[in-house]
Amino acid sequence: MRKVQILIPLLLALSCQVSAKPPLAIAIHGGAGTILKEKMSEETEAAVRAKLGEATNAGYAVLERGGASMDAVIAAIKILEDSPLFNAGHGAVYTYDGKHELDASLMDGATLEAGAVTGVRHIGNPIDLARLVMTESPHVMLMGEGAEAFARSQGMVMVDNEIFNTERAHQSLLKAREKLKEQEALGKDYQAQVNELPPAYLYGTVGAVALDANGNLSAGTSTGGMTAKRYGRIGDAPIIGAGTWADNASCAVSATGHGEYFIRYHVAADICSRVKYQGIPAAKAAEHVIQDVLLPAGGTGGVIVLDALGNISMSFNTAGMYRASRSSSSALETGIYKQN
Template identity: 45%
Template sequence: MAKYSLLLLFLTLLLSCGPKVEKTKWAIAIHGGAGNITRDLIDEKLVQEYNHALQEALETGSSMLQEGAKAVDVVEKVVTVLEDNPLFNAGKGAVFTHNGRNELDAAIMDGRNLNAGTIAGVGDIKNPIRAARAVMDQSPHVMMVGKGASKFAAENGIEIVDSSYFYTDKRWKSLQRVLQKSEKNGTVGCVVMDVEGNLAAATSTGGMTNKRYGRVGDVPIIGAGTYANNKTCAVSATGHGEYFIRYTVAHDISALMEYKELSLAKAANLVVNGKLNSKAGNGGVIAVDQKGNLVLEMNSSGMFRAWANSKGEKGVAIFKD
């Protein structure tokens, strides 16, 4: 018996002297839309502009997390940075509807308590994600739309702008081209695990170019384009919203983790490259689980994305390969 005790002690000491795996204290992922994004469609100058924009947003979020900021505050701030950049289809760079208007949607969700706030179909709120946060924090509701959402935002000190603020030549010319061809879409989003282990997700979009009749996509639908739950993961989606709604993509990933005990990577792959891909649901997701594992999954040729964690792992990418 003494011999076995000595052997056990030796093995314990040996294991304790081995290399220690650093625990992830915080993690962040960002996306700026997914779709038919290939090298022959984007020149090198534009690639550099997108890389710089994603890096700026990533550094903003990473710095906040290093200083101990809460996950929900980080995702709101990062998405605000992306909304202010006309490169992306959110906020300042929002695409135009068939009638030449801008109609924006946004959502935010706190994984600590499943609180959420979303807005849809607004055309005069400078930063829709801030209005979504106000719905979550300052009202008993989850979603507000149109003029009511704008009135609520103004009453809560959110900056209201003239619709001309959202105009960019690039998006207007895109509408004219698309009127002859097919519809395009895009989104921005952020998911975070903070130093306290809390998760949050935020997503914002201008929707589809040439959309009609008050169309609302997956972004402000909790469980479709946006979801966060400390038990499982935080997810922000981008792609063809109608399919993401039908398959409740963001929540489905969480449910596969909770009920089937799949890893985040396996759950995201099953949904994005299985269920969605088989139904022409083009797009992707960014997600983080309760251990800080990050996933950036897509079934499209590209997704504007960036990621970082407390272990020093970080990157920016556009194309799938």
């Protein structure tokens, strides 16, 4: 009888361990900004939602197969980079000189290892190069021609800069140039000229965060930067801690918005630090930083956040943010506007 009494609790404990599967989760974004339903056609909205869903499902499929969160993040981001709908990869905006300069970053929450590239012109999927920087070099960030030389040394194929051309981005460049020249003619300095650009020209990014069956978090971000950017401008997307952060002890974050503010306020790392050191829930930490810290300072944008328990949160202080998520406890969801 005593053997039976000992065996029953043991079997119950083992049963609980088997049934309590580790959570799987992924969230993505395609940029925040002045995204209004009345200014978007039904066709465009449908295309955006379809691509967000495709990217999310691709990343989640990696997790379902037992893959690493890093692989899931990359799988999702590459689909967004390959789409002309978003300001990353093949949909990247133009610099003032009519070129495309791409940035990307990745971070592994298990090891805090990270990789980033900035100002690359001939890399079809910058997120792949960011991973190589992390895994195959002793560095965290490489830039421009040096980053591309490293890419060639790793066997990556170079592409023509023109493959990133889109009519939508070209029209935005022409309008931005005209606006900048108008402000210059009025005697305004460069900073004042940029301040007069419509908010939509200042940002546009894609990103993903994921949690795998081993409890490891990862985050990644990729962008074409700011429309009509000059002088080698770099935003927050490739800056570890500003646009990207992941730590198994707290959360994973990918940001999108007016990069200069996200750099100054170290937004991604700040959110996770509040979780790690103050014990604040990730959703509450994100909301505080985006709404109560960033917005009063003049910073606009948003974040996707994923904690170690698989809780997904998304906070933005703009009219909209392209976003989607899926987890072991929730089906695919996509959103664009404040009210989905």
